Amino acid sequence: MALLEITAISKRFGATLAVEEVSLSIERSEFFALLGPSGCGKTTFLRLIAGFEVPDNGRIIIDGTDVSGLPPYVRPVNMMFQSYALFPHMDVAANIAFGLRQERMDRRRIVARVEEMLALVQMSDYRRRRPHELSGGQRQRVALARALAKMPKLLLLDEPLAALDRRLRGQTRLELTAIQERVGTTFLVVTHDQEEALSMASRVAVMNRGRFVQIGSPAEIYEHPVSRFVADFVGEVNLFEGELTTKSNGPALAVAGFVQAIPLPPDTELCEGAVAALAVRPEKLVLSSSLPNRFAIAAKVSSIGYLGGGSIVHLTTEQGRALKAYLPGSAAGAFGRGARVWASWPPENGVVLTQ
Amino acid sequence: MTGLGRLGRLVLIGVPFVWLALFFVLPLLIVVRISLAESVIGIPPYTPLFAHDGVRLKLHVTLANFALIAGDDLYLRAYLGSFVNALLATVLCLLAGYPIAYAIARARGARRQLFLFLVMLPFWTSFLIRVYAWIAILQPNGFLNEFLSVLGLISAPLPLLNNQFSVELGLVYSYLPFMILPIYGSLSALDQILVEAAADLGAPPRLVFLGVILPLTLPGIAAGSFLVLIPAIGEFVIPDLLGGPDTLMIGKVLWDEFFNNRDWPVAAAVAVVLVAALAFPLLAAQRFLAGTRAA
Amino acid sequence: MTSLGSRSWFCIGALALGFGFLYAPILLLVLYSFNASRLVTVWAGFSLRWYGALARDEAFRSAAATSVEVAAMAASLSLVLGALAGLSIARFSRFPGRVVFGFALLAPLVVPEVILGLSLLLFFVACESWLGWPSRGIVTISFAHATFGACFVAVLVRAQLAGFDRALEEAALDLGARPWTVLMRITLPGISPALISGWLLAFTLSLDDLVIASFVTGPSATTLPMAVFSSVRLGVSPEVNALATLFLAAVSLLVTLAAWLMAQAERRRQTI
Numbered sequence: 001m002a003l004l005e006i007t008a009i010s011k012r013f014g015a016t017l018a019v020e021e022v023s024l025s026i027e028r029s030e031f032f033a034l035l036g037p038s039g040c041g042k043t044t045f046l047r048l049i050a051g052f053e054v055p056d057n058g059r060i061i062i063d064g065t066d067v068s069g070l071p072p073y074v075r076p077v078n079m080m081f082q083s084y085a086l087f088p089h090m091d092v093a094a095n096i097a098f099g100l101r102q103e104r105m106d107r108r109r110i111v112a113r114v115e116e117m118l119a120l121v122q123m124s125d126y127r128r129r130r131p132h133e134l135s136g137g138q139r140q141r142v143a144l145a146r147a148l149a150k151m152p153k154l155l156l157l158d159e160p161l162a163a164l165d166r167r168l169r170g171q172t173r174l175e176l177t178a179i180q181e182r183v184g185t186t187f188l189v190v191t192h193d194q195e196e197a198l199s200m201a202s203r204v205a206v207m208n209r210g211r212f213v214q215i216g217s218p219a220e221i222y223e224h225p226v227s228r229f230v231a232d233f234v235g236e237v238n239l240f241e242g243e244l245t246t247k248s249n250g251p252a253l254a255v256a257g258f259v260q261a262i263p264l265p266p267d268t269e270l271c272e273g274a275v276a277a278l279a280v281r282p283e284k285l286v287l288s289s290s291l292p293n294r295f296a297i298a299a300k301v302s303s304i305g306y307l308g309g310g311s312i313v314h315l316t317t318e319q320g321r322a323l324k325a326y327l328p329g330s331a332a333g334a335f336g337r338g339a340r341v342w343a344s345w346p347p348e349n350g351v352v353l354t355q
Numbered sequence: 356m357t358g359l360g361r362l363g364r365l366v367l368i369g370v371p372f373v374w375l376a377l378f379f380v381l382p383l384l385i386v387v388r389i390s391l392a393e394s395v396i397g398i399p400p401y402t403p404l405f406a407h408d409g410v411r412l413k414l415h416v417t418l419a420n421f422a423l424i425a426g427d428d429l430y431l432r433a434y435l436g437s438f439v440n441a442l443l444a445t446v447l448c449l450l451a452g453y454p455i456a457y458a459i460a461r462a463r464g465a466r467r468q469l470f471l472f473l474v475m476l477p478f479w480t481s482f483l484i485r486v487y488a489w490i491a492i493l494q495p496n497g498f499l500n501e502f503l504s505v506l507g508l509i510s511a512p513l514p515l516l517n518n519q520f521s522v523e524l525g526l527v528y529s530y531l532p533f534m535i536l537p538i539y540g541s542l543s544a545l546d547q548i549l550v551e552a553a554a555d556l557g558a559p560p561r562l563v564f565l566g567v568i569l570p571l572t573l574p575g576i577a578a579g580s581f582l583v584l585i586p587a588i589g590e591f592v593i594p595d596l597l598g599g600p601d602t603l604m605i606g607k608v609l610w611d612e613f614f615n616n617r618d619w620p621v622a623a624a625v626a627v628v629l630v631a632a633l634a635f636p637l638l639a640a641q642r643f644l645a646g647t648r649a650a
Numbered sequence: 651m652t653s654l655g656s657r658s659w660f661c662i663g664a665l666a667l668g669f670g671f672l673y674a675p676i677l678l679l680v681l682y683s684f685n686a687s688r689l690v691t692v693w694a695g696f697s698l699r700w701y702g703a704l705a706r707d708e709a710f711r712s713a714a715a716t717s718v719e720v721a722a723m724a725a726s727l728s729l730v731l732g733a734l735a736g737l738s739i740a741r742f743s744r745f746p747g748r749v750v751f752g753f754a755l756l757a758p759l760v761v762p763e764v765i766l767g768l769s770l771l772l773f774f775v776a777c778e779s780w781l782g783w784p785s786r787g788i789v790t791i792s793f794a795h796a797t798f799g800a801c802f803v804a805v806l807v808r809a810q811l812a813g814f815d816r817a818l819e820e821a822a823l824d825l826g827a828r829p830w831t832v833l834m835r836i837t838l839p840g841i842s843p844a845l846i847s848g849w850l851l852a853f854t855l856s857l858d859d860l861v862i863a864s865f866v867t868g869p870s871a872t873t874l875p876m877a878v879f880s881s882v883r884l885g886v887s888p889e890v891n892a893l894a895t896l897f898l899a900a901v902s903l904l905v906t907l908a909a910w911l912m913a914q915a916e917r918r919r920q921t922i
Contacts, residue, residue, distance in 0.1 A: 050820075050824055051823075051824075052820055072820070072823045072824050073823050073824070073825075073826045073828055077824075078824055078825065079821070083815065085815065085817040085818050085820070087818060087836060088818075088840070089842075098822070098825050098827070099826050102825060102826035102827045103826060132917075146821075146825070147824075147825075150825065150826065360829070363830065364742065367738050368734075368738040368742060368751075370730075370731065370734050371731045371732075371734045371800065371804075372738075372751055374800070375754040375755065375800075376754070378770065378773070378794070378796075379754050379757070379758060380750075381773060382769035382770050382772060383769050385772045385776055386768060389772055451668070454660070454664035454668070455665065455668035457661070457664065458660070458661035458662075458664040458665045458668070459665070462661075468913075472909055473669060473672075473673075474672070475905075476902065477673070477676065479854050479902075480676070480894075480897060480898050480901050481857075481858050481875070481878075481897055481901075482858050483858065483875050483879060483882075484679070484878065484890070484893075484897065484898075485676065487890065487894075488675035488676060488678060488894070491675075491678065491679070491682065492674075492675060492678060496689070498678060528672075528675070531668075531671075531672065532672075581760075585760045585762075586760060586762060586763075588762065589761075589762020589763070589764055590762070591762075591763065591764050591861055592860060592861065596882065606762055606763075606764045609768065610764060613768060614864075619772070622768060623768070623772065626764070626765050626768050629762065629765060630761070630765060633761075633762075
């Protein structure tokens with residue numbers, strides 16, 4: 001039985017449909033990420049699971065129990081808030097103990113559990129501090145410890161890394177995954193940062209305008225997006241819009257401005273004339289100064305952005321179309337600004353999108 | 356507050372609701388009812404609402420009190436006098452208060468908090484005592500007259516007390532903080548960027564003030580003006596302590612009517628007319644403030 | 651707003667004149683409370699005789715005791731009523747009579763005191779003739795003060811609630827606390843600066859009130875302002891100078907304390 005079973009829930013605020021007929025199933029001990037742009041409804045979705053909003057229809061079942069109509073304080077779900085929401089008038093230990101006190105747990109057991117949690121997030125020396133005396137990263141750990149203290153069946157995390165600076169983010173990402181593995185709790189993270197989602201989760205759902213657009217592993221989402229939105233939202237992409245046509249050597253896409261049709265992956269199954277898009281990830285583009293013996297696009301290097309381990313090369317084609325290529329290491333050094341290059345890729349490295 | 360329960364909500368809202376209904380709304384309704392009664396000797400000193408004349412219940416109301424007020428010149432002058440005095444005090448408070456608010460808004464950091472605190476502190480000390488202090492200053496053998504006499508500027512004491520001057524002074528003195536704080540609020544919310552933009556576009560300081568700062572602080576000015584005007588109209592202590600025999604303000608008239616003449620129905624009628632008269636500035640205030648807030 | 655440079659003379663002048671105007675009468679009072687002579691104009695040397703006279707004055711002493719008693723009761727009532735009212739208005743956007751309620755919460759702040767006093771007295775008189783209670787005195791003054799005090803407290807509570815992070819309440823609910831617990835353990839502590847300063851404000855307002863108390867009082871209850879008023883109607887009284895100084899000192903101390911407390915709480919909140 002899945003831990004979290006959501007069946008066709010919807011939530012409307014006035015005229016806006018924030019969440020539309022969404023269904024989801026999450027297994028025990030999964031690290032699941034819900035990814036989407038701001039305003040897509042992911043926070044509303046989270047709040048529906050936590051119990052702060054009541055769904056207009058549909059059901060939420062946690063570990064076999066229908067919690068759809070239950071208030072937040074009886075659900076076996078805990079949430080780590082984006083702003084951490086640490087109680088300012090209590091110290092770290094009291095914050096962590098708060099949920100346990102509501103359960104009327106035995107005093108000694110509370111103390112033991114609090115110590116356990118403090119050790120888990122490495123904040124044992126800070127138990128007497130007040131929230132305003134802690135740094136952002138420290139507050140985040142306390143918030144996590146507080147949310148895990150009650151051993152909830154499901155932990156909801158609302159943009160857990162958003163308030164942290166870049167270095168701390170990377171570090172915290174690792175810690176979160178480590179803790180999740182150790183504790184075994186099912187995590188549901190909501191974020192707009194696709195790097196966060198792809199690196200931490202074992203499964204990702206991409207959400208847009210109240211609906212789930214694609215659910216899959218991070219690799220599936222990235223390598224095989226099912227729609228233009230997913231291809232564009234997750235990572236960088238080069239998109240070509242056109243119509244399907246068949247050439248002598250296989251399916252191709254007739255795109256306005258290109259004399260030749262662009263070759264598509266050989267196994268593409270579509271009818272002649274169908275409207276589709278081809279998505280090519282920047283790292284799949286191969287740049288060469290001489291014409292390669294496959295389909296290639298002539299372009300000029302407009303700028304090169306050095307990223308440390310590689311470079312993003314921005315190209316402009318003769319028709320004025322912008323392309324992005326990612327070259328690892330120092331390979332981009334071979335090209336200077338204004339250089340004329342040929343951009344090509346093996347046809348099977350593109351993804352055909354019909355949505 | 357999710358899930359507080361019907362009973363919880365009822366208590367939370369109901370308790371203050373009932374209290375205010377009982378101790379604010381109901382008393383005002385009783386004032387209206389008594390303004391329609393006649394004065395009698397007895398306890399209570401007014402006629403009952405319903406009288407049983409042996410056959411059936413009759414509603415005993417009269418508009419005689421209102422007729423009295425309308426007919427007697429004294430009341431009209433008192434209403435007008437109150438309004439004029441309050442209006443004058445408001446203008447003076449504005450002229451005195453705006454520069455002070457401006458100066459505070461210009462101060463930096465901790466000094467600002469200190470200045471605001473110093474503006475508010477007199478408000479927290481006894482109103483009565485502060486008004487009384489002016490008696491010691493303004494009376495013929497008071498501080499100010501002695502001071503001027505010692506300097507040789509006057510030969511006989513100036514009549515500074517028990518007249519229009521002292522009443523206005525008292526009003527301005529008491530209500531000045533209520534003008535300063537809202538104006539300061541507006542000034543501190545003013546985006547400095549706008550002032551700089553105006554200066555950058557070539558406007559001289561006077562024009563920056565008249566064209567940018569003043570219009571944008573209009574909400575503060577309006578709020579402050581109403582906070583001074585409306586209570587000042589019904590002010591009693593200041594005209595009583597600092598005013599003279601020809602100081603006619605409606606608050607004092609109401610008090611005299613009640614305590615000295617023991618005419619409760621007339622006092623009630625005076626109150627009803629006063630509330631009605633205040634309704635206009637109150638509604639104007641509400642509309643103006645709602646409009647500026649929406650803007 | 652930062653400075654515009656050359657206008658500083660104007661500002662210094664405005665502040666000097668402004669604060670001078672506000673504080674000169676008060677400082678004069680304080681000064682003359684130590685004046686051995688009764689007259690304002692003659693300085694006869696430093697003396698504490700008026701403080702002594704004040705301490706021995708039975709009428710003032712009992713009036714002060716009455717005032718403090720009334721103020722404490724009124725402030726406490728105001729706190730409860732005002733907190734409930736502030737919470738209601740801030741948290742419930744729809745309930746029957748909300749508009750009237752909102753109006754009734756603000757009106758006592760602007761309606762002239764003579765009208766409030768008159769209406770309350772007429773109300774108490776009507777109550778007495780119908781129910782035989784209350785007889786006018788300390789109880790009626792306390793109730794009257796509690797009514798307008800509650801409105802002030804409600805304003806402060808509303809303002810503080812507006813800046814209150816509701817995520818804290820949600821976090822508490824999420825951790826298993828029932829709504830009542832959230833109110834008691836999270837919300838009220840969270841608005842404690844407003845509650846404390848509200849009590850102090852209501853206390854001060856009650857202590858300072860003359861008009862309303864005069865209307866609703868009974869034969870046995872004289873408050874301090876009433877005693878002062880009857881004293882100063884006859885002219886300058888040096889005992890009142892002494893009283894004024896003591897009062898000022900006490901209030902300044904209390905207000906400074908309250909302001910410091912609020913600044914502390916604000917500092918704690920800002921860093922989160």
